[in-house]
Amino acid sequence: MNENNTTPVYNSQTPPLSAMLNSKLFLKASTVLLIIHVLLLVGFPSNNLSGDDAFEVIPINGGAVGPESFDFNPVDGSGPYTGVSDGRIVKFIQSEGRWTDFGFTSPYRESCGGPAMEDKCGRPLGLKFHKSRGVLYVADAYFGLLELGPNGGLANSLVSKVQGLPLKFTNGLDIDYTRGFIYFTDSSQRYTRRDHILVTLTAEQKGSLLKYDLESKEVTVVLHNLTFPNGVALSKDGNFLLVTETTNCRILRFWLKTPKAGTLEVFADLPGYPDNIKINENGEFWVAMYSRKREILSWVHSKPWIVNILSKLPFVIVRVTSYIIAKLESEGLAAKLGVDGEILKILEDVNGKTWKCASEVMERDGYIWIGSVENPFAVKMKIQE
Numbered sequence: 476m477n478e479n480n481t482t483p484v485y486n487s488q489t490p491p492l493s494a495m496l497n498s499k500l501f502l503k504a505s506t507v508l509l510i511i512h513v514l515l516l517v518g519f520p521s522n523n524l525s526g527d528d529a530f531e532v533i534p535i536n537g538g539a540v541g542p543e544s545f546d547f548n549p550v551d552g553s554g555p556y557t558g559v560s561d562g563r564i565v566k567f568i569q570s571e572g573r574w575t576d577f578g579f580t581s582p583y584r585e586s587c588g589g590p591a592m593e594d595k596c597g598r599p600l601g602l603k604f605h606k607s608r609g610v611l612y613v614a615d616a617y618f619g620l621l622e623l624g625p626n627g628g629l630a631n632s633l634v635s636k637v638q639g640l641p642l643k644f645t646n647g648l649d650i651d652y653t654r655g656f657i658y659f660t661d662s663s664q665r666y667t668r669r670d671h672i673l674v675t676l677t678a679e680q681k682g683s684l685l686k687y688d689l690e691s692k693e694v695t696v697v698l699h700n701l702t703f704p705n706g707v708a709l710s711k712d713g714n715f716l717l718v719t720e721t722t723n724c725r726i727l728r729f730w731l732k733t734p735k736a737g738t739l740e741v742f743a744d745l746p747g748y749p750d751n752i753k754i755n756e757n758g759e760f761w762v763a764m765y766s767r768k769r770e771i772l773s774w775v776h777s778k779p780w781i782v783n784i785l786s787k788l789p790f791v792i793v794r795v796t797s798y799i800i801a802k803l804e805s806e807g808l809a810a811k812l813g814v815d816g817e818i819l820k821i822l823e824d825v826n827g828k829t830w831k832c833a834s835e836v837m838e839r840d841g842y843i844w845i846g847s848v849e850n851p852f853a854v855k856m857k858i859q860e
Contacts (some may be wrong), residue, residue, distance in 0.1 A: 493778055499575050512809050527668035529857040530829055533567065536674070540851040543648075544601045544751055545837045545844045550609040550625070555837070555844055557853065558599025560614065561587035561789065564623065564630075567853075578627035580615040590669045591680055593617060598668055599707070601647035601751060614645045616668035620687055620694075634687055634694050637661070644668050644682075647706040651731075653713055657687040658697070660704040674703045675722045676777045681734070684718055684729070696740065698729060706751035706835075710814070711758035717742055719749035722739065724768045726752065726816070747808045750759055750848075751835035755811075760820060763833035764808040807831045809845070830854045 509582040535542060547554035556566050562581050565574040580597030594617045601614040609625035611632075613822035617811040621630035621679035635642060644667055648659035663674045664681040673679070687694045698704075703721040710716070714732045720723075726749065728742035754760055775781050794827030807824035822843075824830050830848040838858070845854040 487824070498594060502855070512759065512765055531855040532829070533572070533574075533855060534852045534854050535565070537563070538563065539563065541834075541848040542850075542853045543599070543834045543848050544848040545835060545846060545853075546602055546604050546611070547785075547839065548604050548609060548611075549606045554830055555839075555853075556602065556611065557846060558602055558603075558615075560589070560593075560598065560848075562593075562597035562599065564602070564611070564613065564627070565720045566627075567771055578611075579631060580621055580630045581619055582629055584597070594667065600645070603650050603657075605650065606652055611618075612648060612657055614648045614649065616644055616646065619645050620657065620659055621650070633692075634685075637683070637685060637694055637696065640664070644671070644674070646704070647719075649707045649709045649716070651709055657689065657691040657717055658687050658707050658709070659679060659687065660701075661685060662705060662709055662721075674725075675772065676775065678702060678722050684716075688745050701711045701727075705749060706753075706762070708752040708754050708760055711754060717760065719752050719762060721748050721750065721765070722772075723749055726762065728814075728816075743812055743818070746821075750833065751846075753835060753837045755838040758814055760812045761836040761838055762810050762812060763836045764810070765832050766806060767808060770825055799834055807833055809847070 480834055488589045496824045511843055539561045541560040542557040545555040545557050548556070555578060558564050562579050563576055564580070566577040567574050572616055580599050581595065583595045586592055586647055598616040600614045600616055602611060604611050611623045613621045613623065613630060615621055615630070618632065619635035620633045621634055623630045642661050642663055644662040646660045646662045649752055650657050661683045662671070663679055665675050665679060679701045680700050682704040683696055684698040684707070685694055686697050686702065699717070701718070701720060701843040702723050704718050705721045706719040714730065716729045716731055718727045718729065720727060724745045724747060726742040726745065728740050730736050730738050731737055745762065745764060750763045752760050752762045788800045806827050807830040809822040810818050811822070813819050822836070830845050830847065830850065832843055832847045834848045835846040837844045842857055843856050843858055845856060
């Protein structure tokens, strides 16, 4: 982690609208964002439409949205479990076809549900069960790395700071059972999940891959200066670790064993912005993508003056922008990759009729579970070979 990075100061009082309208920064930023909004809507054709696949839409109860990541309890086979927008972790009861509360990441439970309350109510993202203990490990965007016992309830904190700095945007995780390590990402040192669009728009390179030792309770920085590190997946043989870089539309491979141990390389370049990555029983990887790659963002990143304007935007504008983009995105995109990064299959819902803005794809027992931070449901789809 970068000790010299400064933590942004949030002003709790929003300036009057008239003052904002008189600001040159506001006018410039509004113009830039308007152009970006229009160009982001430009779609791309696809020959990989998943139109006739058998699927089931499973609504999230309680008014929450965003089943971001999935896992099944390896001890009793129950699940899947997933974290949602109001800070709850819910469990799907297969026999009844419904979700039930399992736990939560924050004791604060008043008016939870929207982005404005995430920093108080919690926002669980990546999660993974220990294969023998029945303990569920959770990456909460605001509260860091947490754990819940077999009976659920309020999560316990494991890591909230690294090298004296608070985790700003804890995101994905995976477990190396052989070594007893949890690998997880901190996507930004400046922005929180609520303002994740700025991590992408400004191409911030302050993310980290971290490692938590289950025995010693120590946490170390494995990689730093990453560009929006997001999902994490360990290879079947434990030789390497994959980390998605959302902004760069790629997956990095960090070697843990073999003569390449300690080296980093590009594993795959992707057609979209990746979120979580999940291994299947064959050692292949499913990577979910929020949307297809937009060349306009590459152009934005090549113009320092635009990046500078965007980095100074009032947070209220950022949140409105994020909301608009999420509503206008209209496609579902995911890919299955081989052990060498080759694309084996593209799964796509071009018009977003069934699913869109994918955050995770998990394969289990002939089905895939598709999550999204935006949708109020999970999708269970039969795999078509």
